[in-house]
Amino acid sequence: MGTIWTSTLAEKPGPKYRRVADTIRSAVENGTLQIGAKLPPVRELAYQLKITPGTVARAYTILTDEGVLMAEVGRGTFVAERETAVQDDVWSRQLHLLEAANPDHVSLFSPRLVDVGQVGLIREILRKTADMDRLSLLNYPTRDAYAPVREAIVDWLADLPLGPLTQEDIVMTHGGQNGIMTVLQAILREAHPVILVEDLSYAGFRRAAEMLRAKVQGVGMDTHGIVPAALEEAIRKSGATVLCTSPEVHNPTGTYTPLERRQEILEVCRKYNVQIVEDDCYRMGVARAPSYRALAPDIGWHVTSISKSLTPSLRVGFAVAPKGKSADLRRAAEYGYFGLAQPLAEVTRLLLSDPRARQMVVEVREEMAKYVRVAVNALGGYELTWDDQVPFLWLRLPSGWRAAAFTRAAEAQGVQLRSADEFALRDGRAPNAVRIAVNGHVTLERFETAMLRLRSLLANPPEQISV
Template sequence: MDTIWPEKLPQTKGPKYVLVAETIRNAIENKVLGVGAKLPPVRELAYRLQITPGTVARAYSILTNEGLLQAEVGRGTFVAPPKLPVLDDVWSRQLHLRDDKYGADVSLFSPRLADVGQVALIRECLMKVAQAEPEMFLNYPTRDAYQPARQAVVEWLSDVPLGPLTSEDIVLTHGGQNGICVVFQTVLKGPRPVILVEDLSYAGFRRAAELMRAEVVGIRMDKWGICPEALDQTLRQTQAQAVCVSPEVQNPTGSHAPLERRKEVVEVARRHDLQIIEDDCYRMGDARAPSYRALAPERGWHVSSISKTLTPALRVGFAIAPLERSADLRRSAEYGYFGLAQPLAELTRLLLSDPRSREIATKVRERMGEYVRIAVNALGGFDLVWDPQVPFVWLKLPSGWRSAAFSRAAEREGIQVRSADEFALRDGRAPNAVRIAMNGHVSLERFEEAMLRLRSLLDNPPEQISV
């Protein structure tokens, strides 16, 4: 390596990491670096070139993704052998995605599940669907045609404390967001209904409310989520019809509401005849307390999906009404979109009925937990809320950083995170915090490099705070 580097990088325009990557790339192409040649450790090369370790790490990552370099845990980074030509690279390539929409080398914007076998299983199920009777591909879907898929969902949710549940209670939706919209269509009445959300909450609640022409009001929250006293006070001042909560995995803070807190919320809801809509889409592990549907069977609505357990690509979700309201929920779905396409419903049945799916869901959770542990090891010295069974962490920024400024600085480092501002109401106040999602589409090594770049930013806040 000494033969290809000057004492300092040339003073040319453009990012330094691009210059480092280009220098190594040229050396490989010109045979100055042969197959198997070992590159210096990141910190050693950074010291030699008088640049930051993050700059070198980013250059190494780019070349690794191009297949020019390969990283071996515990040994270092080496020049990779030439790639052999393949007939169908789509089926053989390792899954490393670049989020070009946001210009981020490592997108930590939303959780991305690692493939631990679900892709092969989905392909297998798709081939079975393709061999189905012609009627499945020619007829309008009917309620009876969905019954096997709904029963598969009941069995899939058998370990979730939802209260009495039959296949007639299940409404299949196009993912969790569609489930929230269908519930809103069923629950809300009048020209200008009011929906309550936690001060920091899933933005999809607000977007669905906008479609319903509903007003959204924020409720004060604490470490356990929505505050019952604040909920009660707001209900005395408004005619709110529903409150949206995520008691198992609060999005974005990652906290959960214990049983006692849920009982307090139910008590307030009954006092004011308020409907409770529970979004359970982010839970990857076992439920830690009964759902609101189990605690308040007359007013608890439940929305879930397979997006955080198997895959978000199929857009398969489930909406469940309180007792005695299932017919109302089915009517909203049938009037709105008739139901899922029959081939998709059959794919859902095959996928959820296969015993391998539960094993895969467990492996997905364990694999994503590895990413969480890497994030904690790198960022645990800061105010971090995390759980090995939650596919994101909540980072409260140290003094010297604002959430918007930190997000922009992270993006300049090739990393995209979500600022707390994106979870607050338009007129609400957001803390100086960011949500960092786990990205199972990149290697653990590449993810660790991203975490170390974030830690470097946290250790070195700007002298002047951008607002």
């Protein structure tokens, strides 16, 4: 690549990073670089072109933001596939899937939703938003101005068992992770705070805690979630004031905490005045039990988003405060990011108020369930935890495989997974398991092929290890 373009780069005007970006873009447009072609690593191309790695990295970033290139962690940078047109009928909509640039690679790293029409709806709403009142595009956002958006959110969340809810209890956030961070900022008061999480838990809990200089400690769990006795012992020893948990869909195991266990956990938290932060971002179906906010209106905080129901691209989430704590939550949001941008808030209002959006949530859930069933059909002979209302599966590996070795072997077969180690605390022990996320950006056929590759690996471990 460097030898082909060196003379071309010299002829182009402007900064070097722009020249590199323009040259790559032109090569993609004229077919010199085909869809799926892998670009050289940053340092290698910089050496070939006799420029700095930072210059190449900046060019790659520009093209990735434009959608010309796509970067995959651990694999490299590739020429991205152009988006195909969306047809109107329901049967052809499933063809509008963002196929991976490399036809032999399927990422099962994080859930990716099927497009059942939400892309077209969002585009329509974006066009409407462009015509919003001019002063809304000139002024700072205000809480009063956002009241209609929060009312739309209250209506959107009406089916959730959250207890009494008004628009004053809600803060809009930039996705679920920002919601968790905002809630923790509203809660933590101690000089050296301690946050409790399940021994295996969503890594975002730990990352938010680390950003807030809080210590994270794991709590023992079983198939029903947190073990109440282990929770009480952890609170007594650590002095923790916050418990972060995901009772509806535990990430990564996909298990569920039934009402009786929630009540036992709540009893312990009340005894020691521990606030409960519930992450409800992975649930796609109907809630199976009241939330902690409904069960404990004074200590239950709730975080959810539209990332697993409509799209993660807008980065829209909702944090709900318990009774008497709304001002604390608002303060944390206002001090942290001053609220969502006015155009994004308007997009959110229009999207959540559109009756088509609710139907699309149902259709997304139904389509994602098809992928889960394909995975179960292929891998059901192994120790698999699954629910067709959850966008991932939990696979305990058979004798002969270790999680790290299995993920590497799967990667070599073009299938990217998350090891259980990624969900364990640094000083904790992870089970011999992997999480398999549903990728609705590929066809069911390609997804099934990936599952069959995994099944083949499971049936042929590199060695037998006694357990």
